[in-house]
Amino acid sequence: MxxxxxxxxxxxxxxxxxxxxxxxxxxxxxxxxxxxxxxxxxxxxxxPKSTLLKFEQIIAERVNESLLHVASRMVAYRLAEYWISGLTGPAANEKRWVVTTCLAYGHFALIRAIEHNIESEFLRTGLPYMEIAAGYIKEEAFLNKLKEWMQKQSFDEILAQST
CATH class of the missing domain: 1.10.10 (Arc Repressor Mutant, subunit A)
Incomplete structure (x- = not known):
């Protein structure tokens, strides 16, 4: 400080x-x-110096929380691109609407799930949040895992987790 x-x-x-x-x-x-x-x-x-130290700690925690949230949103947006890019065939437009709706309603639940994964990886490896997110964005297996998780969630469950 x-x-x-x-x-x-x-x-x-x-x-x-x-x-x-x-x-x-x-x-x-x-x-x-x-x-x-x-x-x-x-x-x-x-x-008091103790107050200044506490203040610096609070600010640092806020910055860390913000970085975690930004990193998680990056992965969520990549999931949407990834999921939609895989849709083909005559019903692709209808499927895009379902995917977009699912991701929109489940956005907060999805962000929390990604934050949990990034935080766990951070605790395990010590890598910065943004570096972990960058790896997840490129990792097809992780994106598939998120996609499957979202597909299993009912709209009622997603809405309950979003509030």
Missing amino acids: IDFVGEVEDVINEMKLRALVATDTELASALGTTQSNVSTWRKRGAV
């Missing part, structure tokens, strides 16, 4: 900016503390 040099007001404002919050109350909530503690930091002219 880089030490912030400046006035406590600047530190608090920077924390709000990085946490994407507007008020002291929202910042306090993000940190698991109270708005009166934020006021106390101003009065004392310092934010």
Whole structure:
């Protein structure tokens, strides 16, 4: 963590900016503390180092969650392309509609399933999320596994998992 040099007001404002919050109350909530503690930091002219460390950890976790979600969405979009590209014959257009509908309604459930796979692979190998996703995008066996999983899900199950 880089030490912030400046006035406590600047530190608090920077924390709000990085946490994407507007008020002291929202910042306090993000940190698991109270708005009166934020006021106390101003009065004392310092934010405790333990709070700064906790804040950096929260921001790092948010970034990690975002990367996992982006990586999972990449794989989900590739699955749609992969699945639709395999449809041929006179009923291909009707099948495309079914696939598109299935993927649209099951998007959140599919993303969660992919996130679970990527997270498991990360814990097993230590590879970055995006590198794992890039491998999954190219891996036909994994895409087939996802396709089969989606085909087995009923619309009711997909909707239940999506909410």
